[in-house]
Amino acid sequence: MLVEPYNDFVRARFANPQHAGELKDRYDSICTAEVAESADGARLRLAVGIRNDAIAAMRFLAWGCPFLIAAAESLCADKENRPLGTLLEFDQNELVQQLSVPDAKFGRILLLEDALRSLAAQINANEKQD
Amino acid sequence: MLNEPIFLDYAATTPLAPEVAAAMQGWLASGRPYANPASTHVAGRESAAAVAVARDQVARLLNTKPGCLIFTSGATESDNLAIQGAARARAHRGKHLITMPTEHKAVVDTFKALERDGFQVSWLPPAVDGLLGIEDIASAMRTDTQLVSVMHVNNETGVMQNIREIGELCRSRGVLFHTDAAQSVGKVAIDLEEMPIDLLSFTAHKFYGPQGVGGLYIADRPSCKISPILFGGGQERRLRPGTVPVHLVAGLGVAAEGARQQMHTDHERMQILNDRLWNGVRNIAGVTRNGSAPQCYPGILNFSVSGVEGESLMLGMEPVCVASGSACNSVSAESSYVLRGMGRSDLLAQSAVRFSFGRATTEREIDIAIERYRNTVDHLRSIAPPISAAF
Secondary structure, eight states, X not given: OOOOSSOHHHHHHHHOOTTBSOXXXXXXXXXXXXXXXXXXXXXXXXXXXXXXXXXXXXXXXXXXXXXXXXXXXXXXXHHTTEEGGGTTOOOHXXXXXXXXXXXXXXXXXXXXXXXXXXXXXXXXXXXXXX | OTTSOEEOBTTTOOOOOHHHXXXXXXXXXXXXXXXXXXOOSHHHHHHHHHHHHHHHHHHHHHTSOXXXXXXXXXXXXXXXXXXXXXXXXXXXXXXXXXXXXXXXXXXXXXHHHHHHTTOEEEEOOOOTTSOOOHHHHHHHOOTTEEEEEOOSBOTTTOBBOOHHHHHHHHHHHTOEEEEXXXXXXXXXXXXXXXXXXXXXXXXXXXXXXXXXXEEXXXXXXXXXXXXXXXXXXXXXXXXXXXXXXHHHHHHHHHHHHHHHHHHHHHHHHHHHHHHHHHHHHTTSTTEEEOSOGGGBOTTEEEEEETTOOHHHHHHHHTTEEOXXXXXXXXXXXXXXXXXXXXXOOHHHHHTOEEEEOOTTOOHHHHHHHHHHHHHHHHHHHHTSOOOOTTO
C-alpha cells in the first residue's frame, strides 16, 4: 500500500486554489492581515471583502507547504457569504483532521487562526474609527 | 503520459539491470543447491566460486586486486567499517580525524560517534561551489592526524572532489585516506592501482545492482590496517563476519561487469540529459545551480529557485519523481545540510531539487520535467505574498 503524504482533500485544494489572489476594491471595505511562522518560515496573507456586514469575499496568498495552501483555500471557501460576526469561528482541529496534517506541520495551521485574529482586530479598530 | 511516474531519482537507487536480475534469479530458483560459501562441501564450494567470480568482476571495474575487496551490506556499512575501523586501529598513534560536514549521513554520523568516544574531528566546509580546497586539508593536518575522509561524488549535488590530489597529500603525510564512492563507482572511471586511495566504499544499488550489498576496498599496504567493528566469524578477512549472501554478491558482480562495459556510453548520455535539463531551466528568474558545473558528475543536477517553497514545488511537479535534499533524509523537514554547508541560505536550500538520470531516462522525460518545473514555479509564485516589512 502506498504511503500518501497528502490526502485527496489537500491535493484538490492545492491543485486548484480558487481563492488564491487579491481582492479588487468593490466592497464596503477590505481588510488584510499578514502573518508568518518565522523569518524564513511559512507566510500567509488573508484579505476579507466586507459588504453589508457580511464576508462577501475572502482571498489568500501563501508561501508554504501544501497543507498551508490547502488549509487557506478551505478557510476562504468556508467563510465567504457568512456574517462578519462569524469571522473568528474556526475549528482548527476539524481542519487538521480533514487535511490529515502531520504533527510537524501543525504550526502552519495555527497561522490561519493568527491571521483571522489580526483581521478581526483591524475590523474592530476600523469600526471604532467610524 | 503525464500521469505515468517519470523517475528522475536514480541517485537514490537504480533499477536492477535485466542481466543482474537473471543472475540473481539463477541462485534463487528452487531446486538449486544454495549453500553457504564458507562450507567446504561441494555445494559450498560452488557458492564460494560464484563469490570469487563476483569479486573478480568488481576488481576489474576498479582495477584492483580481488583480495583488496570485502563485501558488506552497502555503503553505509562500508563507511562505518572504514572510518571506525581505521580510527580505532590507529588510535594509539593519534586521535585526530578530518572530514567535511557535507558528507553523507553515514560518514557524518560515524565521525560524530567517534567524537563522543574521544576522537577530535576537523570538519572542513567546502567553498560555495561545493569543492574542498587541498590547502584547507593541508592546513588542518596535525602530527596526530590519522584519517581523512572525503567523498568522491556528492549524493545531493554531484560535485566531484579532487580525490587524487587529496590522496597524494595524505600519502605524503602518512595519513590514511577514505572516500565514500557510493555515487561514483560504476559511473566514473576509478583506477585503484593508480589512485592513492586507502579505503573506498561502494554499493551495488547505485549502478543497477541489488540493494543490500556493497563493498569496501582496502589498499594492500602495510600501513592500511583497520579493526573490525562487527564480530562473529572469520568471513571477509575477519573484517565483516556473517554469511556472504551469494545471490546478492552475484548480482553485484554482474552489475559491475555491466558498468565497466557501459560506463563511457552512460556518461556521455548523462551529460546530454544534464545539458538539456539545465538549458531548459537556467533562464528562469531566481534559479541557482548548486555545485561546481565543470566538476560535477553529470548524472546529478541540483538547483534552487527563489520565492518558491520546496515541498509545494515537489507536489506540484508530480508525477515527476525527484528528490528535495537527500532522499535518504526526506522524512526530515529541515532544509538540506549539504546545501547549507555550501553557504546556501535556508530558503534557497529548502527550494532545492535534485534531478538524477539513469540508463532509461529519455529526452522526452526531461522535456516534461522542464515543463512541470516551469509551470509549478510560475503557479507557486503567483499565489505567494510579496515579501513585505510585515515579515
